[in-house]
Amino acid sequence: MLTLRRHLFKGRLKKALEPPPPSHYEYSISPKTYNFKVPSTKQTLNPIQLIYQKAVNFPFDKSNEEVYNSYPKVTSNQLLDRKTRPRGVSMSTADFIEDSLYNKHYGYFAKEAEIYHPDKPFNYPNVKDIDGFMEAWGESYSKYDQDETKPLQLWHTPTELFNPHYGESLARYILFNYKVNGNYPYEDLIIYEMGGGNGTLMCNVLNYIKKHEPQIYTKTQYKIIEISSQLAKKQKSSYSKKLKEEGLNADILEIHNVSIFDWKEIVEEPCFFIALEVFDNFAHDIIAYDMNTGEPMEGKVLIDKKGDFYQFFTRELSPYTNAYLQLREHGDFSVLRYQSTLQGRLDSIKSFYKSVHPLLESSTKLKVKQMIFPFNDDLSTPEFIPTRLLQFFQILKHKFPNHSLISSDFHYLPNTIKGFNAPVVQTMLKKEMVDVRTYMVQQGYFDIMFATDFEIANDMYQKVTGKESKINTHRGFLEQWADVEATTTKDGENPMLDFYRNVSFLTS
Numbered sequence: 252m253l254t255l256r257r258h259l260f261k262g263r264l265k266k267a268l269e270p271p272p273p274s275h276y277e278y279s280i281s282p283k284t285y286n287f288k289v290p291s292t293k294q295t296l297n298p299i300q301l302i303y304q305k306a307v308n309f310p311f312d313k314s315n316e317e318v319y320n321s322y323p324k325v326t327s328n329q330l331l332d333r334k335t336r337p338r339g340v341s342m343s344t345a346d347f348i349e350d351s352l353y354n355k356h357y358g359y360f361a362k363e364a365e366i367y368h369p370d371k372p373f374n375y376p377n378v379k380d381i382d383g384f385m386e387a388w389g390e391s392y393s394k395y396d397q398d399e400t401k402p403l404q405l406w407h408t409p410t411e412l413f414n415p416h417y418g419e420s421l422a423r424y425i426l427f428n429y430k431v432n433g434n435y436p437y438e439d440l441i442i443y444e445m446g447g448g449n450g451t452l453m454c455n456v457l458n459y460i461k462k463h464e465p466q467i468y469t470k471t472q473y474k475i476i477e478i479s480s481q482l483a484k485k486q487k488s489s490y491s492k493k494l495k496e497e498g499l500n501a502d503i504l505e506i507h508n509v510s511i512f513d514w515k516e517i518v519e520e521p522c523f524f525i526a527l528e529v530f531d532n533f534a535h536d537i538i539a540y541d542m543n544t545g546e547p548m549e550g551k552v553l554i555d556k557k558g559d560f561y562q563f564f565t566r567e568l569s570p571y572t573n574a575y576l577q578l579r580e581h582g583d584f585s586v587l588r589y590q591s592t593l594q595g596r597l598d599s600i601k602s603f604y605k606s607v608h609p610l611l612e613s614s615t616k617l618k619v620k621q622m623i624f625p626f627n628d629d630l631s632t633p634e635f636i637p638t639r640l641l642q643f644f645q646i647l648k649h650k651f652p653n654h655s656l657i658s659s660d661f662h663y664l665p666n667t668i669k670g671f672n673a674p675v676v677q678t679m680l681k682k683e684m685v686d687v688r689t690y691m692v693q694q695g696y697f698d699i700m701f702a703t704d705f706e707i708a709n710d711m712y713q714k715v716t717g718k719e720s721k722i723n724t725h726r727g728f729l730e731q732w733a734d735v736e737a738t739t740t741k742d743g744e745n746p747m748l749d750f751y752r753n754v755s756f757l758t759s
């Protein structure tokens with residue numbers, strides 16, 4: 252009572268009972284509108300920035316350093332089992348993306364993303380042309396439309412669409428190289444597949460080996476490394492089904508329900524390592540360069556107590572960011588070296604009307620931009636860098652020292668967000684695919700997909716593993732290894748070769 256009176260007297264009770272003032276959101280401002288640099292550049296007062304600050308809920312009244320340092324840092328691994336989205340923390344961009352995609356409860360993949368699987372393979376010689384193929388594809392797709400209980404997000408992969416021919420092309424490639432490498436008949440044929448999806452590729456490959464090389468089949472082991480428990484179950488059941496139908500051997504299959512980034516065992520034996528359409532969801536970090544010094548600064552996502560996102564850039568480079576920049580600059584695709592060439596200078600002029608690497612952007616353009624939109628704290632356009640891909644190559648080097656890689660993924664994706672090497676961020680809304688403009692969106696509702704720069708990936712792979720490797724187009728690889736005749740339509744068209752023009756292979 253005494254306390255109450257005292258509060259009354261000080262006029263504080265009324266305030267304590269009042270609900271907090273409603274949050275004011277200005278929806279024309281996205282989390283990427285402002286970049287907060289730590290430490291911040293001393294800015295002269297800019298009238299446009301002042302007007303902006305007054306017009307919207309400018310988030311912080313302390314200095315960038317004070318705000319950033321007051322938030323504890325977390326990683327996606329620490330958040331993996333959490334049931335609720337984090338608030339009041341900061342983390343690297345790669346950790347934010349990984350948490351959004353892979354958290355066990357609210358992550359995008361926890362929501363039963365499904366991979367399209369036709370009930371029966373398409374019969375190409377019976378189809379007139381590519382239009383006929385599209386029609387047949389549409390009809391097979393309708394089972395997903397009718398079933399309201401099915402999730403709406405469906406991946407379409409070449410493995411499924413061109414089943415069994417696509418998988419068989421890999422089997423041919425593997426058998427040829429197994430023999431050429433001199434491992435046959437001394438070593439078992441060991442195949443690892445990361446991200447086995449529905450298990451279709453595994454069945455296609457094993458069936459092919461059993462049918463065409465029964466001797467080698469008796470020496471074959473197939474092991475899947477799969478992050479999703481739901482897909483790991485599916486792989487087991489699709490294999491058991493095949494087993495019953497076609498008498499495959501149960502002992503040769505192992506399914507490891509684990510992320511490749513948590514792989515512990517060292518596999519000394521020679522093996523093939525398949526990774527199809529997995530790189531695109533590997534998280535990236537983000538770098539912006541200081542306009543005045545060229546220094547790279549790494550982006551961190553800060554999530555305030557209300558769950559709103561802000562982007563801070565600091566000098567704290569993660570070990571993988573550092574390693575990536577070092578590898579790139581000492582490799583065949585050094586941007587700094589290119590910057591001083593005639594072509595590099597021309598690119599700087601082109602940056603007025605075309606996207607170029609941020610280090611090549613014209614400093615005049617950046618200065619003018621900073622005067623008109625003074626919210627970037629003197630930073631360049633951001634660049635997304637494939638730090639998890641680099642980590643994956645290091646895992647290959649240390650845990651699978653005698654592997655041969657067979658990987659394939661997108662080298663180009665349309666409708667990306669702004670930034671260099673930026674991802675597509677999209678979700679299904681009322682059966683429509685909707686693209687958004689930032690990756691800092693409610694975790695788990697959006698797919699975040701990156702195209703792979705295969706030239707840089709190839710260079711990085713060689714530098715990390717010391718192995719020889721090469722890039723091929725989707726078409727180039729399949730022309731060499733697939734049964735092209737079996738996938739040709741009556742009119743002589745070939746959807747397996749013609750589709751997926753934005754996909755490349757990296758093999759070693």
Ligand SMILES: C[S@@+](CC[C@H](N)C(=O)[O-])C[C@H]1O[C@@H](n2cnc3c(N)ncnc32)[C@H](O)[C@@H]1O
Pocket residue numbers: 366406408409410411445446447448449476477478479482509510511512526527528529532
């Ligand atoms: C787009 S699907 C491709 C499936 C299959 N390779 C195909 O082509 O049909 C990506 C697959 O990779 C798996 N995956 C993603 N990240 C992974 C990781 N870090 N470790 C292991 N598997 C992963 C997914 O669960 C899924 O099975």
